[in-house]
Amino acid sequence: MRIGELARRSGVSTRALRHYEEKGLLAARRGANGYREYDEADVRLVQEIRALMAVGFTLEDARPFVACLRAGNESGGVCPESVDVVRRKLTEIDTEIRDLMARRDEMLRRNT
Amino acid sequence: MRIGELARRSGVSTRALRHYEEKGLLAARRGANGYREYDEADVRLVQEIRALMAVGFTLEDARPFVACLRAGNESGGVCPESVDVVRRKLTEIDTEIRDLMARRDEMLRRNT
DNA sequence: CTAAACCTTCACATCAGCGTGAAGGTCAAG
DNA sequence: CTTGACCTTCACGCTGATGTGAAGGTTTAG
Numbered sequence: 020m021r022i023g024e025l026a027r028r029s030g031v032s033t034r035a036l037r038h039y040e041e042k043g044l045l046a047a048r049r050g051a052n053g054y055r056e057y058d059e060a061d062v063r064l065v066q067e068i069r070a071l072m073a074v075g076f077t078l079e080d081a082r083p084f085v086a087c088l089r090a091g092n093e094s095g096g097v098c099p100e101s102v103d104v105v106r107r108k109l110t111e112i113d114t115e116i117r118d119l120m121a122r123r124d125e126m127l128r129r130n131t
Numbered sequence: 132m133r134i135g136e137l138a139r140r141s142g143v144s145t146r147a148l149r150h151y152e153e154k155g156l157l158a159a160r161r162g163a164n165g166y167r168e169y170d171e172a173d174v175r176l177v178q179e180i181r182a183l184m185a186v187g188f189t190l191e192d193a194r195p196f197v198a199c200l201r202a203g204n205e206s207g208g209v210c211p212e213s214v215d216v217v218r219r220k221l222t223e224i225d226t227e228i229r230d231l232m233a234r235r236d237e238m239l240r241r242n243t
Numbered sequence: 244c245t246a247a248a249c250c251t252t253c254a255c256a257t258c259a260g261c262g263t264g265a266a267g268g269t270c271a272a273g
Numbered sequence: 274c275t276t277g278a279c280c281t282t283c284a285c286g287c288t289g290a291t292g293t294g295a296a297g298g299t300t301t302a303g
Contacts, residue, residue: 021249021250022249022250023248023249023250031291032291032292033250034290034291034292034293035290035291037252038289038290038291042290052250052251052298052299052300053250053251053252053298053299054249054250054251054299054300055250055251072290073237074234074237074238074241075231075234077289077290078289078290079289096241096242105238105242108238109235109238109239112231112234112235112238113235115231116228116231116232116235119187119224119227119228119231120228122186122187122224123221123224123225123228125185125186126186126217126220126221126224127221129186129208130208130217133279133280134279134280135278135279135280144261144262145280146260146261146262146263147260147261147262149261149281149282150260150261154260164268164269164270164280164281165268165269165280165281165282166269166279166280166281167280167281184260189259189260190259190260191259
């Protein structure tokens with residue numbers, strides 16, 4: 020399929036897809052006319068990326084997951100690099116939550 | 132005092148001070164040579180801005196506080212506009228905390 | 244054959260809060 | 274007179290993930 024269909028099927032813009040390619044997260048074969056050609060596996064790749072972004076991952080964070088899927092694994096999260104990223108993300112989120120709660124308390128204290 | 136001293140006394144860069152001025156948060160008299168001239172009240176203004184930013188306010192958020200101080204109030208938080216911003220900020224922070232916790236849960240669920 | 248609907252590659256714009264020079268004026272000390 | 278430490282006004286760079294044209298080639302349906 021071409022980029023427009025992949026965009027529709029994965030729910031992202033064509034611009035985003037080209038961006039993922041530019042960042043090395045997505046690869047495309049090229050047709051004789053220069054058009055990008057994708058297959059079903061690419062749909063899953065993009066969905067994986069979006070699912071990760073939905074929980075706060077950056078494209079950089081998603082990289083090992085994509086590599087894991089490309090390596091033939093059924094899930095992008097089974098590779099050790101992915102696990103590392105998940106752990107890092109969890110501590111990042113926890114830190115952020117603690118920071119926000121501290122700020123909240125600080126604001127309430129100031130207000131009294 | 133000039134910008135360098137204000138910077139030292141309030142703990143920010145001269146660049147930041149010029150930025151605050153550009154954003155309309157800080158006003159400066161100008162000496163005959165074109166140099167910015169500040170007084171004690173400006174030190175308090177900048178400290179107020181930094182205190183607000185420390186708890187997650189943007190410069191835009193800080194605007195009503197600065198106006199409130201300029202209006203002669205001893206605290207920047209006593210004006211109704213400031214109170215509004217504080218309330219908005221609290222709900223923003225609460226929303227963000229809830230989002231982060233939801234993401235955390237989502238990540239943990241995916242991992243099992 | 245033509246117009247719509249695709250596709251291509253640049254490349255600047257956005258949001259925030261500055262950092263970091265560039266190029267140059269001012270002023271006190273030695 | 275000359276450093277050197279100030280100050281001035283531009284104006285681009287950074288981070289992330291696209292949005293938004295520009296300018297043009299391709300394909301497809303009628």
